[in-house]
Amino acid sequence: MGRKLALLIATYAYEDEGLRQLTAPGHDAVALAEVLRDPDIAGFEVTILVNEPLHRVGAVLGEFFHDCRHDDLTLLYFTGHGLKDDEGRLHLATADTRRTNLAFTSLSAEQIDRAMSGCMSRQQVLILDCCYSGAFPAGWLAKGDADVHTLERFQGRGRTVLTASDATQYSFEGDHVSGSAARSVFTRHLVHGLREGTADLDDDGNITLDELYVYVHDKVVDEMPQQRPKRQDNVEGRIVIARNVNWAPPVHLGEEPTARASAPEQMPLLQVTPLSVPTPVPLVAGRMRWVFRTGGCVRSVPAVVDGVVYVGSDDGALYAIDATTGEERWRRMLNAEGVVRSTPIVNGAVVFTTADRSLYAVDARTGALRWERLLGSQTTLTVGIVGSLVYVGASNGVYAYNAEDGQERWRNVGQGMTSYQWMVLTERLVIVGNTGSHVYGLPQADSGKTWATRIPHRSVSGPSALSDDMSLLYVGNSRGELRCVGTSDGERLGEHGVTGKAIYSAPTYVSGSTESPGTIYVGNDDGHLYALEDFSYERKWRFVTGAPVRTSPAVDDATVYFGSDDGIVYGVDVTTGLERWRFSSGGPVRSSPTVMHGLVYVGSDDKGLYALQATY
Template sequence: MIQALPGAPCSRNKTGFFTDRDMCKNGGSHMPTGPERERRAGRIPKIFTPRRGSASQAETASSRALSRTSIALIAVSLILIALVAILTTISLLRGTRTPAIIANTSAAVNVPAELAPPLLKAWEYQAGGAVVSSVAVAEGLVYVGSEDHLLYALDARSGDEKWTFKTGKRIARAPVVAGRSAYVSSSDGYLYALDSAEGRQLWRFSAAADMNLSSPVSAQRMLFVSAWDATGRNGDSRVIALKPDDGKPVWDTEVSGRVVGTPTIGVGQVYVGSENGAIYALDLLDGTAQWRFKTDGPVSASPLAYDDVLYAGSWNGTFYCVETASGKKRWEFSAGSAIYAKPALSEGVLIVGANNGKVFALNPHDGTKLWGFDTGEAITVSPVISGAYAYIATSEGRIVVLDVATGEQRWVCNTYSPLYAAPVASQGYLYVGASDGMVYALGRHSDGSPKKFPADDPAVLSATRLEPPLSVKWQFQAGDLIEASPLLAGDTIYTGSDDGKLYALDARSGRAKWEFNTGRPISASPVRSKATIFVGSKDESVYALDAANGARKWKFKTGGRIFTSPVVSEGILYCGSADGKLYAVDAESGKRIWSYKTGAPIFSSPVTYRKTVFVGSNDGHMYAFDTSAWQKKWSFKTGDHIYCDPLVYRETLYFGSNDGKLYALDADTGAKKWEFETGLAIYATPAAYDGVLYIGSGDRNLYALDAVTGRLVWRFETGAPIHAKALITGKTVYVCSNDSNLYALDIKSGTKKWQRVMGADGSLAARDDMLFVGLSNGQLIALGE
């Protein structure tokens, strides 16, 4: 789900291996340009000599005298060159810089000015795994890579799926489209070339190393990629130039350290940053080393090339401006925190985001600060500039829009899922991929007004639409009680009931679309992955259903009743059962892959994070399993049963136990960071937003806690235990209590803003301008303004 709130994109090569001793002998941090001249002068070691994939060019000389016509043409050319030089000089003296015509400078180019906020949702699409890389847009298609190993091609206007292509492992870097081909790298070690219209494989290239740390980039009739060999000499990287037609190498150069960011293409040069603390310049045509600039910390973000300079940030918080001709530093700026993202440049303003949540606008000529803005949330992806506005994506799922000139906030929307990929602007739309697998298209009409969409596909609306008071829009009666939160996906809301049925309803009208009968009660929320709905039933089975019509695709039988929701990650479905086992099932076929038996029934839904799946058991333990090796990583024992679904937030695992405590553990190691004790058992799943955890307890209270320290921020007491997860939208926290009331609380203070008697205890879901409440009396009620 995406929610608007009110508010005032790789390459490597196997020849020159860079080390500290390879710096210029004159003590500088760069090498002179002109590789052939420098080799003849003996200044470039043999170690920099590239291995080329084609024969070197033969030198040619002409002994014929030039004709008078040729001399005249040369004279005219010289005059034109001089004229251009004069005009360029005048432009520079006036303080305006003419952009160099180079590839890979999307961050330095204005996108259409009509992309001014507020933006509304045109469509959304659910991928089968997390989307952690930017999309590519070309010829009416949006190309999306996902951690489910698939590359998706979607219609840019409607979001309809056109084709998918499956790689061997996850896709974590953006694809690139050049001509009629789409290129994408995968963690399986291959770079794939596909027919961009049909998704048919044209060729694939293997560097025998990890090629999924950076995206490919196309320029000068070559494709530039990078590969990191963790098992090779010192764990170094390679920048490789390939022929785009057949994937054959043109050159291959080694670079010291791990290169993570996409290679940047400049005039005659390729630039990469390395985590060994340096920026390297290679010759575009043959991969020979040009210079190296030493930074004070690792560089993982792609540099930005513009005119005669290069901009790049490092982990030590220093942002550098380096001359592309010499590799000499022109200026630097301290951001006070690590810089993991490529900057953006437009109209004389350089926008830089830092890991401490701060955004800086700098003068690109001297690095002086023009303004600063604190988002309060880590920034790890590149800004997008559209006319007068800068779009900033945060690690907490928000897109903050700032005025480029003043730094004032103009608009903000929330996807409620961490954003690890920079948004992409194209043809009047902003495309956003989120870590929950959702892909959104936001846009406006060409006249600047918000786009209007069909009534059954409402756009992203401001959070004021979900500000109380809310009234009933429609209600639906199931055949028995509804125990879990409904699932909202696109224009459909899905809810299970103790009558054994899963219902699919039109989210706008409440009209039934289809229903599927499992024969036994459904007490947990369904989940959706791509075009499939997965739901567990107390008939001891998990079902895979067609999301469009409810037709059964497969059924997987466990050894006990299922009380919890499954989770799908990278094409694998995980579910717990009352037989005490956690199962891993192929999401396409329904075939069992693996299982692990805990010491008691499982009533806690699993959750995945990176290559780990977590689940709580009634034996009082929280378990962590490595999904790449199918082994237990660690377990943590609490004082009682665990019914609460865990939450991973900012690399920390949060969950409650029947011992009344909320635990915060290091997600990687299982080490306890802190615990907070409430008065009674905790059944509700924690919710997190903006550094604060919200958790309901059997002691009737909703607690707001500092996510880092566990310190109490505020608490609100209801009339009965709280067993449902709180829902956060804008400035309001909604929570259902077993006292049959729905409460709306101020997110900052916890004071009550509104209350509505629902007639039964319930659980919540939301879409943009509507709040959905599933009740234990069997009703599903839609509330809105």
């Protein structure tokens, strides 16, 4: 038997203010994903997309159908706005859909039909739980009737289509839109029928697609007579979608009933490792104050000083941008190889490194070059200032320069057998880690060495987090372990096995109080952000994203802010780990955010620097 594959797409937050924000879709997708991925019920391999832009949805959807085999069972579920244009054509809205430009900003029914037609699978299920409406603004003349004619748009051999409704009016989410309805009526009964086995109408232990539709249809009409689900199919034979987990064979006369009978002989279900499903999503999307477009990916951490944001880009330029308006103050162009990925250090001058082995200092007000130094080896993209000295991490060592004129004071090279890759500064030490699992404490005043310690399995994160008093250093490694080192002597004080995947971003430490310990926030390549209790390393919570987290979180009193390779910037409650808001950019987010004066400044691989509202 082939695989069972499900792609769930949910959109509840829209950039177009004319599209009302919905309460149900995020919860719908999570609830349905949980029951579909359960190997005892349905055993699907689940992919879930929530509040993604059109390019992301289109790419994943295309790959989903392209990679299928003839004997695979595919299920595509969409919940959100369905829009009918003035020619009567159906479009499914994504987070960046514009009603005035549906052709290029939404997912059309024709695109979905073409993707399904090109798929080799001959068992295709499409489920649409949409709120349908006309997309045209008030005053425009709508062509066509009040029905969407959804089924007509998805005719094809081997397909079954289920819709929650088919009229240009909103599907019902409980009694009203603005309440706290957890799921729509349609999906609520869909999930319940699968999870509890009540959709097994003939009581044979299997839930077919026909049974599921009849069960949900009757439940929806009983509860909401105005809403009429519909079905269309062109499939040979029956499709078994799930097992009835509460099924037991009937007891015949003279037989002793059993407490629990084995499941009936039926089409076997693929046993898979369940995919992670994101934490239930919020009801609010992140609000953008402004976006500034550079000429390349923005991966450095923005520095915000005196109302100006300083940030570098892969186009070889350093930018100074007004923190309130997003207007450019100045830019310092370097060269094609001068990729700027270090965090700018601002102290009258802006000091930063580039990938062409250079160290620059430019005037913070005008961008005029003060001095430039060519380093002896490739920089590790880290730079720091203590007093009158600028410290730079390079692949072969650490360099110290006068902050005023850039003259070299000392260099410390050759301590380790492999390249240095990160650097942090305490009050008296320069601490560096190399690719060979070693961490060194070097004195700031000269080129000596104070201590050395080994971090097993490569210390790949950096620069790493320091406790408030700078006495503790937290380092992640390639096995997903978080380790603690004393900065005075390099003693290893503890560790916590986070996951089996690598930690590529620096942890963030937030101090506690006399009543409660501090918290360490750390991202992981397993697609989670973890909140760990200091000293005990017990997990307070973890938040699931759609891709690896390779940014260092920024934290204020109430919220943790971080980006992920899924192109989303998240705001998560510091105490509960529940999502407060999210913002979708146009590419992976490798720039760690900076929070200042109620705004979150963060870069993206889509060449944008974003200023997002921190609180909602």
